[in-house]
Amino acid sequence: MGRNSVAAVSAGLLCFCCSAAGAFPCNMKAYQAQDGLTAAPEADNLVITWTGAAPGSQMRAVFVLRRGTPLIRELAARGDNGAWTPILRDAAPDFRVVSGLRRITDQQLEPLKKLGVSITQAVIDRYKWEAFWDAPLRVGGIQKYPGPPKDGVGGQPGLPRAVAEIRHSLAAYAVQDCVLKTDGSRLEVSFPGVTLAPFSGRLQYTFYKGTNLIRQEVIAKTDLPSVAYKYDAGLSHIAAPGVSAIWRDPSGAVVTNSFGGGSNADPVSVQTQTRLLALQTGQGAVAFFPPPHNFFWAREISTNLGYNWYRKDSDGFVAAGVRQADAEAGPGQSGRGTQDFRDNFALYSAPPGSWQRMAVYLLVQPGNGLGAIESARAYTRGDHYKALPGYQVMLAHVHAYFVRRLKEAGGNFDDKPADFDAARAAGVNVFAPIDGGAAGRGTPPPPDEYLSDLDLLYDLAKRHSDRDFTIMPNLEITEGEVPDLVTAMGGHWDFQMPHPVYYAQGRAPGQPLVEQQPNRGKVYRLGSAEDVIEMMHREGIIVFMPHPRSKGSTGYPDAIRDTARFKDESFRGIGYRWGMGLDRSEMRLCDHRCLTTLDDMNNWVADLATPPKYIQAISELYQQGPGDEIYANTPVNYLHLDRLPEPGSWQSIVDTLRKGDYFVSSGEVLIPRYAITRKGTMATITADVEWTFPLEFAEIVWGDGKTASRRIIPATDLPAFGSKHFELPFDLKGKAWVRFAVWDSAGNGALVQPVKVRDLK
Numbered sequence: 001m002g003r004n005s006v007a008a009v010s011a012g013l014l015c016f017c018c019s020a021a022g023a024f025p026c027n028m029k030a031y032q033a034q035d036g037l038t039a040a041p042e043a044d045n046l047v048i049t050w051t052g053a054a055p056g057s058q059m060r061a062v063f064v065l066r067r068g069t070p071l072i073r074e075l076a077a078r079g080d081n082g083a084w085t086p087i088l089r090d091a092a093p094d095f096r097v098v099s100g101l102r103r104i105t106d107q108q109l110e111p112l113k114k115l116g117v118s119i120t121q122a123v124i125d126r127y128k129w130e131a132f133w134d135a136p137l138r139v140g141g142i143q144k145y146p147g148p149p150k151d152g153v154g155g156q157p158g159l160p161r162a163v164a165e166i167r168h169s170l171a172a173y174a175v176q177d178c179v180l181k182t183d184g185s186r187l188e189v190s191f192p193g194v195t196l197a198p199f200s201g202r203l204q205y206t207f208y209k210g211t212n213l214i215r216q217e218v219i220a221k222t223d224l225p226s227v228a229y230k231y232d233a234g235l236s237h238i239a240a241p242g243v244s245a246i247w248r249d250p251s252g253a254v255v256t257n258s259f260g261g262g263s264n265a266d267p268v269s270v271q272t273q274t275r276l277l278a279l280q281t282g283q284g285a286v287a288f289f290p291p292p293h294n295f296f297w298a299r300e301i302s303t304n305l306g307y308n309w310y311r312k313d314s315d316g317f318v319a320a321g322v323r324q325a326d327a328e329a330g331p332g333q334s335g336r337g338t339q340d341f342r343d344n345f346a347l348y349s350a351p352p353g354s355w356q357r358m359a360v361y362l363l364v365q366p367g368n369g370l371g372a373i374e375s376a377r378a379y380t381r382g383d384h385y386k387a388l389p390g391y392q393v394m395l396a397h398v399h400a401y402f403v404r405r406l407k408e409a410g411g412n413f414d415d416k417p418a419d420f421d422a423a424r425a426a427g428v429n430v431f432a433p434i435d436g437g438a439a440g441r442g443t444p445p446p447p448d449e450y451l452s453d454l455d456l457l458y459d460l461a462k463r464h465s466d467r468d469f470t471i472m473p474n475l476e477i478t479e480g481e482v483p484d485l486v487t488a489m490g491g492h493w494d495f496q497m498p499h500p501v502y503y504a505q506g507r508a509p510g511q512p513l514v515e516q517q518p519n520r521g522k523v524y525r526l527g528s529a530e531d532v533i534e535m536m537h538r539e540g541i542i543v544f545m546p547h548p549r550s551k552g553s554t555g556y557p558d559a560i561r562d563t564a565r566f567k568d569e570s571f572r573g574i575g576y577r578w579g580m581g582l583d584r585s586e587m588r589l590c591d592h593r594c595l596t597t598l599d600d601m602n603n604w605v606a607d608l609a610t611p612p613k614y615i616q617a618i619s620e621l622y623q624q625g626p627g628d629e630i631y632a633n634t635p636v637n638y639l640h641l642d643r644l645p646e647p648g649s650w651q652s653i654v655d656t657l658r659k660g661d662y663f664v665s666s667g668e669v670l671i672p673r674y675a676i677t678r679k680g681t682m683a684t685i686t687a688d689v690e691w692t693f694p695l696e697f698a699e700i701v702w703g704d705g706k707t708a709s710r711r712i713i714p715a716t717d718l719p720a721f722g723s724k725h726f727e728l729p730f731d732l733k734g735k736a737w738v739r740f741a742v743w744d745s746a747g748n749g750a751l752v753q754p755v756k757v758r759d760l761k
Contacts, residue, residue, distance in 0.1 A: 025176075025177040025178075026039075026041070026046060026177060026178040026179070026180055027177065027178070027179045027180065028180050030179070030180065030181040030182065031180035031181060031182050031187075032182045033182075034182070034185075034209075036050060036051035036209050036210070037049075037050045037051070037182070037185065037186075037187050037207070037209045038050075039180050039187060039189070044064055044065075045062050045063065045064050045073060046062070046063040046064075046178065046189070047060065047061075047062050047063075048060065048061045048062075048063075048187060048189065048205075048207055050187065050207050050208075050209050051209055051210055052077060052210075052211070052212050053210065053211050053212050053375070053720075054079065056079055056080045056081075057077060057078065057079045057080075058077065058078050058079075058081075059075075059076070059077050059207075059212055059364060060074070060075070060076045060077070060078075060084060061074070061075055061205070061207065061214065062074040062075075062076075063178075063189070065175060068173050068174045068175050068176070068193065069092060069093075069173040069175065070093070070173065070175055070178070070191045070203060071090060071091065071092050071237075072088070072090070072091040072092075072093075072235070073089065073090060074086050074088070074089050074090075075087050075088040075089075075091075075214075075286065075362075075364045077212070077284060077364065077365070077366050079366075085283045085284065085366060086283060087281055087283050087284035087285070087286065087364055087365075087366065088235075088238060088279070088281060088284075088286050088364070089238075089239055090237060090238070090239060091235040091236070091237060091238045092235065092236050092237040093171065093203055093216060093218075093233075093235065093236075094171075094232075094233065094234045094235055094236040094319055094321060095170070095171035095194075095196055095203075095218050095231060095232070095233050095358060096168070096169065096170050096171070096196075096231065096232040096233075097167075097168075097169045097171075097196050097197070097199065097229050097230070097231050097358070098137060098166065098167070098168050098169075098229065098230050098231075098326065099136075099166070099167045099169070099197075099198055099227055099228065099229035099230075099350075100136025100137050100161070100165050100166050100167075100228050100229070100347065101136055101161070101165050101226045101227075101228065102128050102129065102131060102134065102136065102226045102227065102228040102349055102350075103128060103131065103134055103136070103159075103226070104124050104127055104128035104131060105131050105132070105133050105134055107132065107133050107551055107552060107554075108127050108128075108130070108131065108132075108550070108551070108554040109554075110552075111491065111552055111553065111554045111555050111556070112127070112554055112555050115555050115559050117555065125225075127549075127554055128226070129349040129351055129581045129583065130349075130549060130550040130554070130580055130581035130593055131346050131349075131580075131581055132298055132344065132346060132547075132550060132551050132580045132581075133343055133344050133346075133551075134228070134343075134344075134345075134346040134347075135327075135328070135342060135343045135344065135345040135346065136161070136165070136166075136228040136346070136347055137166055137230075137326055137327060137345065137347070138161065138327060138342060138343065138345065139160065139161045139162065139163055139166070140160055140161070167197060167198065169196055169197040169198075170196075171194055171195070171196045171203075171218060172194070172195045172196070173191075173193060173194055173203070174193040174194075174195070175191040175192065175193040175194070175203070176192075176193060177191075177192065178190060178191050178192075179192070183716045184714065184715075184716025184717035184718075185208065185209040185210065185694075185716065185717050185718070185719065186206055186207060186208050186209065186694065186716055186745075187206070187207045187209075188204055188205070188206050189204065189205045189206075189207075190202045190203070190204045190219075191203040191204070194218055194220060196218055196220055196231075196358075198222040198224050198227055198229075199218070199220035199221060199222050199229075199350075199356065200220055200221070200222075201218060201219050201220025201221060201355065202218070202219055202220070203216075203217075203218055204216075204217050204218075204219055206745075208694045208720060208745075209719070210719045210720060211694065211719075211720045212363050212364050212365050212375065213361060213362070213363055213379075213694075213720070214361070214362040214363075214364065215359055215360075215361055215362075215745070216233065216235075216359070216360050216361075216362060217233070217357050217358055217359035217360070218231075218233070218357075218358045219355055219356070219357050219358075220355070220356060220358070221350075221352075221353055221354060221355050221356065222350055222352060222356075223352050223353065224352065225352055227349075227350040227352075228346065228347040228348065228349060228350070229347055229348055229350055229356075230324040230326075230347050230348065231324070231348075231358040232267065232309065232321060232322065232323040232324065233290075233321050233322055233358055233359070233360035234288055234309065234319060234320050234321015234322060234360055235286070235288075235319060235320065235321060235362070236311070236313065236317070236318075236319035237313070237317050237319070238279065238317060238318050238319060238320075239316065239317065240259055240312070240314075240315065240316050240317055240318045241316075242281060242282040243259065243279055243280065243281050243318055244256050244257060244258040244259065244279070244280050244369075245257045245259070245270075245277060245278070245279055245280075245310045245318075245320060245369075246277070246278050246279075246280050246285075246368075246369035246370060246373070247270060247272040247273070247276060247277040247278065247308065247373070248272060248273040248274075248276070248373065249271060249272065249273060250271055250272075250273050250304050250626070250627030251273075251626075251627065252273055254370065257310065259312045259318055261312070262312070263312050263313060263314055263315075264311045264312050264313070266311070267309035267310070267311045267319070267321075267323065268309060268310055268311060269305075269306035269308075269309050269323060269325070270306055270308045270309060270310065271304045271305075271306045271627075272304075272306075272307065272308045273627075274289075274376075274377050274380060274382065274383045275289050275290055275292070275295075275307040275308065275322065275629075275632065276288070276289045276308070276373045276376050276377065277289075277308035277309075277310065277320055277373075278369035278370070278372045278373050279310075279318070279320050279369070280368055280369035280372075283366065284364065284365055284366040284367060284372075285364075285365055285367065285368060285369040285371065285372040286362055286363065286364050286365075286372065287362070287363040287365070287369070287372040287373050287375070287376040288308060288320055288321050288322055288360060288361070288362060289308075289322060289360070289361050289363070289376050289379075290307060290322040290359070290360060290361070291359055291361070291746040291747055291748075292379070292380045292383075292631070292632055292666070292667075292668065292746065292748065293578060293589055293632060293633075293635075293666050293746075293747065293748055294578060294582065294584060294586070294589055294746075294747040295307075295322070295324075295632070296578075296579055296582075296629070296632055296633050297345075297346050297347055297348060297579045297580075297582040298344075298346065298577065298578070298579030298580045298582070298620060299328065299341065299344060299345070299579070299621075299633065300341050300344055300399065300620060300621060300622050301328075301329070301339075301341055301621060301622050301623070301624075301628070302621055302624060302628045302629040302630055302632070302633045302634075303328075303329045303628060303629075304627055304628065304629055305324075305325035305328075305329060306323070306325060307322055307323060307324070307629075308320070308321070308322055308323065309321055309322070309323045321360055322360045324347075327342060327345060328341045328342045328344065328345040329341070329342075330342055339622070341622075346579075346580075346581070346582075348582050348583065348584050349581045349582060349583045350583070350584075350585075351583065351585075354583060354585040355585050356583075356584045356585055357584050357585065358584065359746075361376070361379075361746075363375055363376045378692065378721070379668065379692045379693055379720075379746075380631065380632075380667065380668065380692070381667060381668070381692065383426065383630075383631035383632070383667075384425075384426055384427045384631070384667075385426060385427030385428065385631070385636050385665075385667050386427065386667070386670060387427060388638060388670065388672050389672075390640060390641075390642055390672075391638045391639060391640060391641065391672070392429050392430050392638075392639045392641045392644060392653075393427055393428050393429055393430065393636050393637070393638060393639075394428070394429075394430035394432060394617075394636060394637040394638075394639050394653070394662075395423055395428040395430065395431055395432065395619055395630075395634060395636055396432040396434075396474075396494070396496075396575075396616055396617060396618050396619060396637060397432065397434050397474075397476070397494055397546050397575060397577075397616075397618035397619050397620060398419070398431065398432060398433045398434065398619045398621060398624075399433070399434065399435060399619075399620070399621065399622045399623075400417070400419055400433035400435060400622070400623065401435055401622070401623065402417055402419075402433065402435070402457065402460055403435070403453045403456050403457050403460070405417065405623070406456075406460070413456065413459065413460050413463065414463065416464050417464075417623075418624070418625040418626060419431075419623060419624045419625065420464055420469070420471070421626070422624045422625050422626055422628060422630060423624070423630065424469055425626070426630045426631050428469075428636065429468055429469045429470065429644065430469075430470055430472060430637075430639065430644070430653060431469070431470070431471050431472065432471075432472040432473075432474050432496070433471070433472075433473055433474065434474045434475060434476040434494055434546075435457070435473075435475075435476075436454070436457075436473070436474075436475035436476070444505055447504035447505065447506060447525075450504045450505070451502055451504055451517075451520065451523065454500075454502055454503075455520075457473050458473060458500045458648065461473050461647070461648070462647040462648040465647035465648075466647075467644070468644065469644075470644045470645065470647060470650070470653075471647075472496070472497070472650045472653060473497065473500075474494060474495055474496045474497055475494070475495040475497070475503075476492055476493070476494050476495075476546065477489055477492060477493045477495070477532070478492055478552060488528060488529040489529050489532065489565070490556050490557065490559060490560035490563070490565070490566070491545050491548070491552060491553030491555075491556030491557065491559075491560075492545060492546055492547065492551070492552050492553050493532075493543045493544075493545060493546075494543060494544045494545070494546050494575065494618075495536070495541050495542075495543050496541065496542050496543070496544070496650075496653075496654055496657065497539070497541055497650060497654070498539070498540045498541070498649075498650050498651040498653075498654040498655075499539070499648070499649055499650065499651065500648065501522075501524070501535070501539050501541065502517075502520045502521070502522065502523040502524065503523070503524040503525075503526055503535060504523065504524070504525060504526070505526055505527075506525065506526075506527060507525040507526060507527030507528070507531060508525075508527075511525055512525070513525060513531055513534060513535075514538075529565065533565055533568065533570075536570045537570065540651075540654065541570065541654075542570050542571075542572045542654055542657060542658050543570055543571050543572065544572055544573055544574060544575055544614075544616045544618075545557055545571075545573070545574045545575065546574075546575035546618050546620070547575055547577070547580060547618075547620070548574045548575070548593070548594070548597045549593050549597055550580040550581065550593060551580065557574070557597070557601060558600075561601075561604045566604075567605060567608055567610055568610075569610050569611060571613075572613065572614050572616070572657065572658060572660075573598070573601065573613040573614035573615050573616060574594065574597055574598060574601070574613070574615055574616070575594075575615075575616055575617075575618035576590060576594045576615045576616060576617050576618060576635060576664055577590065577594075577617065577618045577619070577620055577634070577635060578590040578594075578635075579633075580593065581593060586747070587696070587743065587747065588741070588743050588747065588749055589635070589666060589747055589748065589749060594615065595615075595751075596708075598613065598614075598615045598739075598754070599701060599703055599708035600708070601613040602703055602708075602736075602737045602754050603703040603704075603705050603706060603707070603708065603736070603737075606703060606704070606705035606736035606737060606756075607705055607736070611659075611660070611756070611759075612660070612737050612753070612754040612755065612756050613754070614657075614660045614753045614754070615664060615751070615753070616637060616657065616664070617634075617635035617636050617637045617664045617665070618635075619633075619634045621633060621634060631667060635664055635665060635666050635667075636664075636665060636667065637657075637662050637663075637664055637665075638662055638663050638664075638665055638670070638672075639653060639656045639657070639661070639662045640656060640661040640662055641653065641656050641661075660753035660754075660755075661753075662753070663750055663751060663752045663753070664750065664751050665749070665750040666748040666749060666750070667748070668691060668692045668693055668744060668746070668748040669689065669690075669691045669692075669695075669742050669743070669744055669748055669749050669750040670689070670690050670691070670750055671687055671688070671689055671740075671742065671750045671751075671752060672688055672690070673686075673687065673688040674686070674687045674688075674740065674752050675687075676730075676738070676755060676760055677760075677761075678732065678760040678761060681731065681732050681733050682729060682730070682731060682732065683729075683730045683731075683732050683738075683757075683760060684727055684728065684729055684730065685700060685726065685727070685728040685730055685738075685740055686725070686726065686727050686728075687725075687726045687728075687740060687742075687752075688723065688724075688725050688726075689723065689724055689725075689726060689742050689750075690722070690723040691720075691721070691722060691723075691742070691744055692720065692721055692744070693720060693744040693745055693746045693748060694716070694718070694719070694720045694744065694745045695715040695716070695718045695722065695742070695743075695744050695745065696715060696716065696743050696744050696745045697712050697713055697714050697715050697716075697742075697743055698712075698713040698715055698726060698728075698740070698741070698742045698743075699711065699712050699713065699740070699741050699742075699743070700713075700728060700730055700738060700739075700740055701738070701739050701740075701741065702735045702736075702737060702738040702739075703735070703736055703737050704734055704735060704736055705736045711730075713726070713728065715742075716745075732757050732760070735757050736756065736757055736758075737754045737755060737756045737757060738754065738755055738757060739751065739752060739753065739754040739755070740752050
């Protein structure tokens with residue numbers, strides 16, 4: 001095999017790589033050679049060469065077309081222009097899809113019906129993609145929120161689910177050509193002609209200059225009307241001699257498999273730490289890992305279901321990659337007692353015509369497999385939210401059920417729940433459960449017991465807080481709380497308390513809103529939305545709607561946009577968590593549902609003398625412990641706060657949230673410094689940004705009171721593990737509000753809160 005030659009290719013030409021199967025034309029119109037990132041044909045190969053992560057190192061990928069299938073003939077590395085060291089040879093892309101039918105759920109339909117919405121096919125087609133309590137692969141079983149709607153609408157598949165709905169597919173290739181595209185400091189190689197039922201599209205590899213990273217993905221779409229799916233991805237047909245699999249289990253212990261046993265009929269799932277498994281060859285290793293966050297649809301537990309796989313196909317060949325499980329862990333399997341979450345396993349949503357991206361990352365590195373794993377771990381900072389000077393990391397909206405759990409365990413409130421240490425290990429230092437006095441019970445207890453449970457909760461929070469870790473109990477108003485209060489308030493509401501507040505459901509005629517009790521002081525009796533708002537004002541409580549336009553907030557906040565309670569300064573905004581109807585065509589985490597809602601809300605209040613509406617990262621997870629995937633499933637809030645308050649007082653946290661002095665992050669992208677300065681009708685946005693995965697773009701988003709617009713600042717020329725000081729001029733004319741966000745190539749990101757233009761100094 002010859003050496004790479006930059007001069008062999010010129011932009012705008014078609015080059016032909018010949019193989020045993022015939023001509024292999026590559027469209028090179030969008031390709032431009034650059035130092036450290038080149039593509040060239042050599043005999044029957046297409047050779048990609050790029051600079052690696054180590055100083056002076058180079059990486060090489062060699063492709064060949066065999067019977068319509070693009071194969072990786074070789075992945076190799078070299079340092080200081082020495083000899084190439086082959087790390088992996090003759091590997092084939094391996095993609096599998098399991099698909100079912102997406103259904104709207106009664107959880108979504110119930111609030112719509114209470115709003116008087118006629119359940120038409122158009123309504124179903126709009127809201128079904130945001131389903132949460134859906135499990136398209138679960139045949140039989142008791143459905144918590146079954147469909148179709150009770151009044152019956154054509155086109156909504158009924159229950160129970162049928163085996164015939166579920167389709168298993170292995171990618172088939174009929175590739176005849178390729179397309180090369182240079183995009184900043186990366187190179188994309190696409191191979192059209194992939195079928196992965198019910199999808200069709202292309203196989204694509206992306207190479208990032210200055211890294212050992214390769215993104216392998218199928219980018220495909222379907223025209224079917226109700227597709228929900230999951231995928232597995234990796235490499236197969238890898239020559240087995242001398243190859244072993246290596247990983248760390250969730251405890252961190254090193255595990256290896258040298259493929260000395262029998263062959264596997266199916267992939268072997270592996271519970272790994274930080275979703276990483278490596279194949280170690282005699283000359284190096286390849287680590288396999290998924291995108292860290294948009295690989296996960298919303299669940300209520302983050303039990304490690306085994307996100308990597310390997311397979312011994314024969315004594316001569318092995319395979320490995322990333323996977324999603326077929327089902328949620330059942331009772332007794334998740335470490336969550338008798339709770340059954342198997343009906344909440346919604347998969348990805350694939351609206352017709354949307355280009356779904358099914359990606360796996362490969363990190364190629366000389367040396368051993370553990371070295372490759374450690375290099376790959378750096379992209380998620382070891383699944384740890386980085387500490388920033390002057391900031392506190394907040395994990396909000398956690399369904400912890402501490403009081404109920406500790407009561408069931410014998411009532412020892414000095415027995416610290418494992419959730420706290422699991423969160424601290426991930427870098428969290430503000431932990432905010434939202435269970436209130438109901439303690440996770442479907443029906444709240446009588447008022448006296450409810451208040452006693454609040455005593456226990458506030459005491460537990462104070463007892464297990466620390467100088468660098470505070471527990472901040474909050475309340476989510478849900479169907480299990482005050483009857484009909486969800487309807488009266490308009491969706492689910494998260495109340496965030498600046499100090500312990502005592503309240504109980506129910507208010508008899510003539511009973512005062514507030515009464516005094518020994519040891520507790522003020523106790524509120526809540527019987528209406530007006531009672532709740534009054535308590536909020538008196539106690540300085542703020543509120544966020546945790547999952548807008550989904551779950552029990554389907555139809556909200558739209559339905560209350562003109563109400564006084566929505567316009568109230570205490571209603572600070574909405575929750576932000578991806579996964580409820582996760583659509584892998586989105587460029588941003590929770591783009592369609594969360595970010596669109598944020599921008600809509602700020603247009604609704606653009607002309608009001610109130611602050612803008614904000615967005616708050618939330619968890620939605622239930623009981624957590626060591627080894628659970630907290631980081632992968634949960635964004636956080638970086639509160640601009642020098643120090644934590646004393647245990648039992650959360651005023652400074654609420655004040656920071658109230659004024660929007662925080663940014664939301666998935667963990668990989670950070671915005672430690674940000675400001676907007678105004679001079680007349682012009683402004684300058686300044687931001688210091690740091691990131692791990694290669695960056696994709698920064699953006700300025702604004703609204704004029706009617707529509708939202710954005711300006712994209714491409715960042716594909718910036719390296720991985722970088723930082724940059726942005727100074728962006730911005731014309732304020734015709735703008736009512738503005739916000740800033742940054743997103744990387746894996747879909748991860750960070751965003752600051754909107755600011756009204758009239759408030760700029």
